[in-house]
Amino acid sequence: MITRPVAGAPRPYRFPDFDHQRLDNGLGVWLVPLPDRELVSIHLLTDAGAASEDEEHAGIAALTAQLLVTGTERLDASAFAETTERLGIEVGSESSWDSARAGFTALGSKLDDGLALLAEMLRTPRLDPGEFDRLKSERLNDILQARADPGRLADESFLREVFADDVPYGRVSAGRPETVEALTVEYARAFHATHYAPNVADIIIAGAITPDDARAAIERHLGDWEGTAPTHRTFEPVQRGGRRVVLIDRPGSVQSELRVGHLGINRHDPRYFPAMVMAALLGGVFGSRLNLRLREELGYTYGARSSFDPRRATGPFIASAAVQTEVTVDAIRELIGQLERIRERQPEEPELAEVRDFLVGVFPLRFETTSGIASAIEPLAVYDQRHDWWQRYRANLETVGASDVHRAARELVRPDEALILVVGDASALRADLEAAGLGPLEVVPAT
Amino acid sequence: MAQVPIQRHLLDNGLRVVLSRDPRAPLVAVNLWYDVGSKHEKAGKTGFAHLFEHMMFQGSANVEKGQHFSLVQAAGGTLNASTWLDRTNYFETLPGHELELALWLEADRMASLLPAMTQEKLDNQRDVVKNERRWSVDNQPYGSWDEKMQALVYPVGHPYHHSTIGSMEDLSAASLEDVQDFFATWYAPNNAVLTVAGDFETDEALAMIERHFGPIPANASLPAPPDMTVDALLGEEVRETVADQVPLPRIYLAHRIPVFGTDAFDALDVAADILGAGRASRLYASLVREQQVAQDASVFVFPIVGGASMFALWVTARPGVSIETLEAATLAELDRLASKGPSDADLERVNNLHAAHVAGMLERISERADRLSMYTCLFDQPERINEETSRWTAVDAARVTDALRASLRPENRVTLTYVPAEAAS
Numbered sequence: 001m002i003t004r005p006v007a008g009a010p011r012p013y014r015f016p017d018f019d020h021q022r023l024d025n026g027l028g029v030w031l032v033p034l035p036d037r038e039l040v041s042i043h044l045l046t047d048a049g050a051a052s053e054d055e056e057h058a059g060i061a062a063l064t065a066q067l068l069v070t071g072t073e074r075l076d077a078s079a080f081a082e083t084t085e086r087l088g089i090e091v092g093s094e095s096s097w098d099s100a101r102a103g104f105t106a107l108g109s110k111l112d113d114g115l116a117l118l119a120e121m122l123r124t125p126r127l128d129p130g131e132f133d134r135l136k137s138e139r140l141n142d143i144l145q146a147r148a149d150p151g152r153l154a155d156e157s158f159l160r161e162v163f164a165d166d167v168p169y170g171r172v173s174a175g176r177p178e179t180v181e182a183l184t185v186e187y188a189r190a191f192h193a194t195h196y197a198p199n200v201a202d203i204i205i206a207g208a209i210t211p212d213d214a215r216a217a218i219e220r221h222l223g224d225w226e227g228t229a230p231t232h233r234t235f236e237p238v239q240r241g242g243r244r245v246v247l248i249d250r251p252g253s254v255q256s257e258l259r260v261g262h263l264g265i266n267r268h269d270p271r272y273f274p275a276m277v278m279a280a281l282l283g284g285v286f287g288s289r290l291n292l293r294l295r296e297e298l299g300y301t302y303g304a305r306s307s308f309d310p311r312r313a314t315g316p317f318i319a320s321a322a323v324q325t326e327v328t329v330d331a332i333r334e335l336i337g338q339l340e341r342i343r344e345r346q347p348e349e350p351e352l353a354e355v356r357d358f359l360v361g362v363f364p365l366r367f368e369t370t371s372g373i374a375s376a377i378e379p380l381a382v383y384d385q386r387h388d389w390w391q392r393y394r395a396n397l398e399t400v401g402a403s404d405v406h407r408a409a410r411e412l413v414r415p416d417e418a419l420i421l422v423v424g425d426a427s428a429l430r431a432d433l434e435a436a437g438l439g440p441l442e443v444v445p446a447t
Numbered sequence: 448m449a450q451v452p453i454q455r456h457l458l459d460n461g462l463r464v465v466l467s468r469d470p471r472a473p474l475v476a477v478n479l480w481y482d483v484g485s486k487h488e489k490a491g492k493t494g495f496a497h498l499f500e501h502m503m504f505q506g507s508a509n510v511e512k513g514q515h516f517s518l519v520q521a522a523g524g525t526l527n528a529s530t531w532l533d534r535t536n537y538f539e540t541l542p543g544h545e546l547e548l549a550l551w552l553e554a555d556r557m558a559s560l561l562p563a564m565t566q567e568k569l570d571n572q573r574d575v576v577k578n579e580r581r582w583s584v585d586n587q588p589y590g591s592w593d594e595k596m597q598a599l600v601y602p603v604g605h606p607y608h609h610s611t612i613g614s615m616e617d618l619s620a621a622s623l624e625d626v627q628d629f630f631a632t633w634y635a636p637n638n639a640v641l642t643v644a645g646d647f648e649t650d651e652a653l654a655m656i657e658r659h660f661g662p663i664p665a666n667a668s669l670p671a672p673p674d675m676t677v678d679a680l681l682g683e684e685v686r687e688t689v690a691d692q693v694p695l696p697r698i699y700l701a702h703r704i705p706v707f708g709t710d711a712f713d714a715l716d717v718a719a720d721i722l723g724a725g726r727a728s729r730l731y732a733s734l735v736r737e738q739q740v741a742q743d744a745s746v747f748v749f750p751i752v753g754g755a756s757m758f759a760l761w762v763t764a765r766p767g768v769s770i771e772t773l774e775a776a777t778l779a780e781l782d783r784l785a786s787k788g789p790s791d792a793d794l795e796r797v798n799n800l801h802a803a804h805v806a807g808m809l810e811r812i813s814e815r816a817d818r819l820s821m822y823t824c825l826f827d828q829p830e831r832i833n834e835e836t837s838r839w840t841a842v843d844a845a846r847v848t849d850a851l852r853a854s855l856r857p858e859n860r861v862t863l864t865y866v867p868a869e870a871a872s
Contacts, residue, residue, distance in 0.1 A: 002659060004509070005547035007522065011473035011646065036471055038449060038806045069726070077736060081726035086792065088799030090725055106803050134739055141742050141766060144694040148588045252692065255578070255586045286516040296513060299574025302582050322582045354521040361523010361542055364472055369810045 013364040015390035016373060019211055020380075023218070025225055026199030030377045031214050032206035034370060040207035041105040041370040044118060045381055047200035048100040048191070050173035051232040051312060057187050058168070059139070059175020061195075064127075064188045065095040066135050068102060071126035080121070089114045091121065097173045098232075098312045099382045100196075105371050108208025112217045119221035122196060132185035143177050147447065150250055151322065154257035154423040157444075161246050162262060162316055162419045164238040169315065197227035202381035207370035237314045239263045242417050243439040249426035249446040256328040256424030257320075260335050262417050264308040264317030267383045274408035275308055277400045281355045282306045282342050282413075283319055288355075289338050294321055300331045308412075312383065317412065325428050329436045332420055336438075339415040346406040360394045451815055451832050455823075456653060460665040461637025464656055465819045465829050467644040469812060470543075475645035477549040478538040478816035479557075480824040482640075483633035485613070486532050486606035486673055486753055491620065494576070494613015497530035498621055499629050501572040503537065504528070508559035512568065515552055522548055525813075530611055532751050534824055540813045543646035547655050550643075554659035557639070560630050569623055580612045588693045589865050592761070596701050599685050599861040600757055606673045607753060635666035640823040644816035675753030679703065680859040687861075690868045695742060696770050698777065699863040701759040704854045707750040708826055714850035715758050717842045719746040720797040721789050722780065723760065727796060729780050730762065740768045740776050752825050758854060770864055785851035788844040798840050805835045 018032040053061045069091050070077040084091050087110050093102040102122060106114050146152040156172055163170035174180075203222065205214050239262055265275055276284075283290035283306030290304040304321035319339065323331040367373050379385050386392070422429065426443055433441050456464040485496045506512040519526045524541025526549075539549040584590040594610035601607040641660065643652055681703055705711040722729045723746025726736070730744035746760040764773045808814045815832070822831040831838075 002551065004518075005551050005655075007548065008544035008546075010542055010544045013473050037810070039803070039810065078727070078732060081732070082792070082796070085725045085727045085796045085800055088801075088803040090800065090803075105807060107806060131736075134736065137739075137765070138735075138742055141695060144766075145588070145742075145763075148692055148694050150586055253586055255581045285520055287513060287520060292513065295575055296571065299571045300578070302575060302579040322578070322586070324578055324581060354517055358520040358523060361521075362525060363523070364474055364542070365523075365525060365540060368472060368474070368812070369807065371807075 015367065015376070018377065020387065023198065023223060025223070027222055027225065028202035028381055029215070029218055030202060030204040030381060031209065031211050032204070032373055032377065033209050033211050034207050034373070037208045037370055038107060039105055039370045040108045040111050040205060040209055041103065041374040042115060042118060043101055043103040043204040043374045043378065044122065045099045045101050045202045045204070045378060046196050047229065047232055048195035049095045049098045049232070050168070051097050052195050053191065055168060056179065057183060058171060058179040060183055060187050060191045061095045061100060062174040063132070063135055063139060063180070063183060064191045065093045065100045065102070067127055067132055067188055068093045068121050068125045070128060070131040070135070072120045073124040073126055074120065076126065077128065077131055084114070084117055087113055089117070091118065095173065097169070111209060111214065115217050115221050119225070123225055125192060127185060127189050127192060129185045132188055136180060136183060139174065139180055140177055143180075150253060150255070150257045150423045153248060153250065154259050154320070154421060157246070157248050157423065158259040158261070158318065158419065158421045159316065161421055162239060164240045167237045168235060169237050169311070169313070195229050197229035198222070198225045200229045200231060204374045204377045204381065206374040206377070232312070235313055237263060239417065245420045245422070245433055245439045245441045246444060247426055247429060247433055247441060248421070248423045248444045250423050251425055251427065251446055253325065253423070253425045255322045255324055256422050256429065257322050258332060258335065259318055259320050259421040260332065260339070260418050261316055261318035262414055262419060263314050264412060265310050266314045267310045267312055267379070269310065271408050271412065272310070273396045274400050274404040275412055277352070277356055277359065277397065278342065278405045278408045278412070279307050280359060281347060281352065281405065282338065285355060285358055289342070290319060290321070290335065293334055293338060294323070294331060298334065300324065300327045300334070304335070325424055328422065328424060328429055329432045332436070332438060336415050336418070339413050339418070342409040343413055346402045349402060352402050352405060356397055356400060360397050363394055451809060451819070453819065453829050453832070454649065455829065458636060458657065458661055460661065460663055462660050463640045463823055465640065465642040465823055466649060466652060467642070467815055467819055468647060468649060469644065470646045473543045473646050474540060474812055475543045475546045475643060475647050476538065476540045476812040476816040477546070477553065478536065478642045478644070478813070478820045479553055480640045480820035481535045481633060482638045482824055483535055484531050484533045485609065485611040486675070487633065488609070491617055492625065493609045493617040494611070495617070495621055495625060495629060496535060497611055497613065498572060498576050498618060499626060500528050500530045500535050501576055502564065502569065502626055503556050503560065505568040505572065506563035507556040508562045509555050510552060510563070512563070515556070518548060518552065524549070532607055532611060533753065536817060536820065538813060538817060546643070546647055546652065550655050550659045553641070554663065557634055557636065557660070558663045560634065561627055564623060564626055566623055569621070569626060573618055573621060577615060577618055580615065584612060588691060589697055591689070592699050592863060592865070595687065595689065595863055596699060596757070596759065596861060599687060599863065600681070600701050600703060601677060605677055605754070606675060607751070632666070632670060635669065636660055636663050637665040638669055640820045642816040642819040642823070644819065645812040673753070677703070677754040679755065680856065681861070682858060684857050685861045688864045688866060691865050693865050693867055695766065696764040696867065697761055697865045698764075698770065698774055699759065699761045700777070701757045701861045701863075702854050702859045703755040704748065704758045706752045706754070706756045708752060710846065711850045711853070712748065712756060713838050714842050714846040715854065716748050717794070717797055717839060718784065718789075718847050718851055719748050719758065720801065721784060721793045721847070722746045724797060724800055729784060730760070730777070733780050734762060734773070734776055738776055740765055740773050770866070774862070781851070781855055785848060785855055788848040794842070794844065801839050802836050
C-alpha cells in the first residue's frame with residue numbers, strides 16, 4: 001500500500017476586498033464585488049433585535065421582523081409574495097438578540113428589482129392587523145411545538161435556568177408565551193417606527209455586482225430613507241446560583257438531553273481567539289475530547305459538543321449531548337470530567353495543532369457562497385469589529401498557544417459553577433440523580 | 448446558467464471517475480458514491496448499510512481509528528458520509544493542495560478496511576447508531592413518520608419497505624461476519640463513482656487517482672440489483688393514525704409516483720413546488736395564510752430510482768382545527784391543481800425560484816461533486832447536472848396536470864395522521 005501522501009504547496013487565499021461607506025442619511029453600505037459569481041446576496045441589518053425591545057414587550061422585535069414580509073402599503077401579503085417569488089426571490093426577515101436582518105439571495109440580474117422591493121418592505125410595510133394576529137398565533141403554536149421537542153425544550157430551559165431572573169437572555173429572543181400573548185399590532189407599528197431607521201442600519205451586498213451599479217441602486221431605493229432610531233439597551237448578564245442540577249421531566253423519553261454550562265464571553269472579549277480554539281478542542285470538531293470520549297469510546301451518544309455563544313453582552317457556554325436514559329449519570333460525570341481535565345492540564349501540542357490547523361485551514365470554505373461572504377461582514381457592521389478582522393483572522397488563530405488555551409480554560413470553564421440541565425424521564429432518573437451528588441437537584445414536572 | 452465542466456474516465460477495475468475543474472477558490476471536493484443503500488439489505492439486517500458506513504470511519508489497514516477525521520480536519524477540511532435507500536456517499540472538502548490525502552484515505556478503506564475491524568469497534572458504533580435512532584426517531588415528535596410511511600407505501604418484502612436507520616433488533620444482531628460480507632460484496636471500485644471537483648490540475652489528479660485506486664481489484668461477482676418491481680399505484684386508500692407526544696395533530700400524505708429521472712417525476716417535482724415552495728405557494732397561501740387551518744405545510748418528492756418513488760406532504764393543524772377540516776382543505780388544493788392545472792404565473796414563479804436554488808447549490812463544490820456522483824451512479828449521465836433548470840422549464844401545464852391526475856388519486860394515497868397521545872386515549 002502506498003504511504004500517506006505529503007501535501008503539495010498551498011495556494012494563497014485572501015478574504016475578498018470590500019468597500020465601506022456611509023450615506024448622508026447614516027445608512028452603512030458594504031459592497032463585496034465578486035465578478036465571477038452568478039448570485040448576489042443582500043443582507044440589510046438594523047439595530048432592531050431583541051436587545052432593542054423592552055422586557056414587557058418581549059417578542060415584539062421578532063414578530064415585527066416576521067411581519068415585514070407580509071406586504072407593503074402598496075402590495076398586500078399575497079401580492080408581495082407573488083411579486084418577489086416570480087423574480088426568483090424568497091425574502092427572509094428575522095431577528096436575533098443583536099440585530100434584525102432582512103434580505104435574499106438571487107441571480108445578479110435581479111439586484112435592482114429585488115432591492116426596490118426590499119426597500120419598499122422596510123420603509124412602507126403594511127403591518128396588517130390580520131397578518132399580525134396570524135403570525136402571533138403561529139409563534140405561540142411554535143412555542144408549544146418546541147416544548148414537545150426534547151432538544152428545543154433543553155435549549156430553552158437552559159437559558160431560563162442559567163441566567164438570573166431579570167437578565168433578558170434568560171429567554172429565547174423570540175419571547176415567552178406570556179409576553180407574546182399580550183402583543184398587539186400597535187406595538188409592532190410603534191416598534192417599526194422607532195427602530196427601523198437608516199442611522200442604525202447597514203446594507204451588505206456581496207456577489208455579482210459592479211460597485212457603481214450597486215451604489216446607484218442603493219441611492220435610488222434607500223438614499224432618501226429618513227429617520228433616526230435610538231440604539232439598543234445595554235445590560236450585564238448575571239448567572240443564577242452555583243452548581244446545581246435541574247431535571248425537566250419528559251415522561252417516556254428514551255434519551256436524556258443534557259446541557260451543562262454557565263456564562264461565557266461577549267463579542268469583544270480579548271480572549272475571543274483562545275476561547276474559540278479551546279471550545280473546538282473540547283467539543284467543536286468531530287475529534288474533540290467530548291465527542292471522542294462520549295461517542296467514539298463509550299457509545300453513549302450520537303454526538304457531544306461544546307460552544308460559546310458570544311453576543312453583544314455575555315452569552316452562555318454550553319456542553320451538550322443526547323444520551324440514552326440508562327447512562328445519564330455516567331454521561332454527566334464524563335462530561336464534567338472533561339471540563340475539569342481541560343482546566344487541569346495544558347493540552348499537548350499535537351492535539352492543539354490539529355484543532356488550530358483545522359480552524360485556520362477551513363477558513364476559505366466558509367466563504368464559498370455569496371451569502372457566506374455577506375454573513376461574514378455582519379459582525380463588522382453589528383459589533384463594529386475592525387475592518388481587517390478577516391485579514392487578521394488566521395494570524396490571530398495561529399498565535400494561540402497551549403498556554404493561552406489553558407489560561408482560557410481556567411478562566412472560562414467553571415464546572416464548579418455549572419448548571420446541569422437534564423430533559424428526560426424523571427421516573428427513571430430522579431433517584432440516580434439524587435444519589436449521584438452532582439449538586440442540589442430540582443425536578444420540574446412535565447407540563 | 449454557467450455550465451458545470453465534466454470529464455469522465457474509467458479505470459481498468461471499473462471505477463467510474465468524474466472530474467469537474469473550477470479553480471476559483473483554492474478548494475477541492477472529493478466525493479464517492481457506492482451503489483449500495485438500505486434497499487440492498489437482506490431480511491433481518493435492516494439498518495446495516497448505515498451501520499457499515501459508520502464502520503468505514505473506524506480505520507483501515509494504514510489508518511487508525513479516528514484518524515480519517517483527524518487527518519482531514521488537521522488539513523483544514525470537512526468530511527462526512529450518509530446512507531439512504533439507494534446509495535451510500537462519502538465526501539471531503541479540503542484545501543486543493545491536500546487532494547491526495549483525501550484520495551489516499553478513501554482508497555485505503557476501499558482496498559483494505561477489514562484488517563482494522565474489531566468486535567469492540569462494532570459494538571461501539573452499534574451503540575452510537577442506536578443513539579442516532581433514539582435521537583432522530585424514537586425520542587423525536589413525529590420522528591417515526593418516514594419509517595411508517597415507507598412501510599405503508601411499499602409492500603412487505605419490497606426493498607423500500609424498511610427504513611435506512613433500521614430496527615433496534617436488527618442492529619443488535621449485526622455481527623463482524625456481516626461487516627466482512629457486506630464489504631466483500633459491495634465495496635469494490637466497479638460498484639462506485641469517484642468525483643473530484645474544484646481546484647486541481649487534471650493530469651495530476653488523474654495520476655493520483657490511478658495510483659491510489661488503480662490497484663484495487665474489482666469484484667467480479669457483483670450481485671444482480673434487487674428486484675424493485677412494484678405496482679404503479681397502491682390500489683387502495685390506506686390510513687393509519689398514530690398517538691404520539693405531539694401538541695398539534697399533523698397529517699402526512701404520500702402517493703406512489705414514477706421514479707426519479709423520468710419526465711413524470713420532473714412534472715411532479717414542479718407540482719410540489721407550486722404547492723409547497725414559498726409564501727405564494729398554493730398550500731401556504733390557502734391553508735396557512737387565508738383559511739388559517741394549518742401552522743405549516745411542506746411538499747416534496749423523493750429522488751429515488753427503484754420501482755416507484757413518493758410524492759409526500761405534511762400539514763400541521765392549528766389548535767382547534769379538526770383533522771377532518773385540515774385534510775379536506777388540503778385535498779381541495781391538490782384537486783384544484785390537478786383539475787385546473789397551474790397558471791403561467793405559477794410556472795414562472797417556481798422556475799425562477801428553482802433557478803436561484805440551483806445556482807445556490809452549484810456555488811458549493813461539495814454539492815457539485817455530490818450531484819455529479821449521483822447522476823453517474825444512478826443514471827450513468829453526469830451531464831444531467833447541466834439540465835437541472837432546463838428539465839424544469841420544459842414542464843408545461845399539461846404535463847403537471849397529467850402527472851397529478853395519474854398519481855394523486857385516492858386509491859393511491861397513504862394518509863398517516865399524528866394525534867396528541869392524551870387526545871387519542
